[in-house]
Amino acid sequence: MDLSTLNQTQIASFILLTISTPLLIANIRYWALADQSIGWPTVKGLVVEGFDFSISGALTFSYHYSVNGRMYSGKRPFFANSYKKLGREKTNELISKYSEGQEIEVYYNPSKPEMSVLEPGRKDGLLTGIVLLAIFFLVGIITFYNWMLVGNLL
Numbered sequence: 001m002d003l004s005t006l007n008q009t010q011i012a013s014f015i016l017l018t019i020s021t022p023l024l025i026a027n028i029r030y031w032a033l034a035d036q037s038i039g040w041p042t043v044k045g046l047v048v049e050g051f052d053f054s055i056s057g058a059l060t061f062s063y064h065y066s067v068n069g070r071m072y073s074g075k076r077p078f079f080a081n082s083y084k085k086l087g088r089e090k091t092n093e094l095i096s097k098y099s100e101g102q103e104i105e106v107y108y109n110p111s112k113p114e115m116s117v118l119e120p121g122r123k124d125g126l127l128t129g130i131v132l133l134a135i136f137f138l139v140g141i142i143t144f145y146n147w148m149l150v151g152n153l154l
Helices: 008-037 088-097 126-153
Strands: 042-053 059-067 070-074 103-109 112-117
Touching: 008 103, 008 112, 008 126, 059 103, 070 112
Parallel strands: none
Antiparallel strands: 042 059, 042 103, 059 070, 103 112
16 A cells, blocks of 8 residues: 555544544553452552642642552542543542542552552543544544545445
């Protein structure tokens, strides 16, 4: 296949596939990790920086914990598609739940202790992300290969 022979529809579907595929894989991976996190061991930790959403929408939050004498940092309370998309009620809940200096229970991945969450199994926004990205992926595949098939028939 010569890339110079691709039409605009094929190029657009290729771009759609290029963007949606890694995002879809990441969301599926987060879903699986959220399920696994339910069985992860726990240690005590400390919130170093409480939840704060800047004007830009960036989340600042961090906590420290120690596994086998080694110190780790975490930045996410759970696996989520985006913390920016949390509603005001959920955001306020997180702000009040995890204040600076608070002792917390940290669930860490035993095979990769630097990976941790505070709320195992929670998957805010992941299902919506997976469904939307799967639709984009399928549209990209169908459009790309449909045009490839039509091009080869002509």
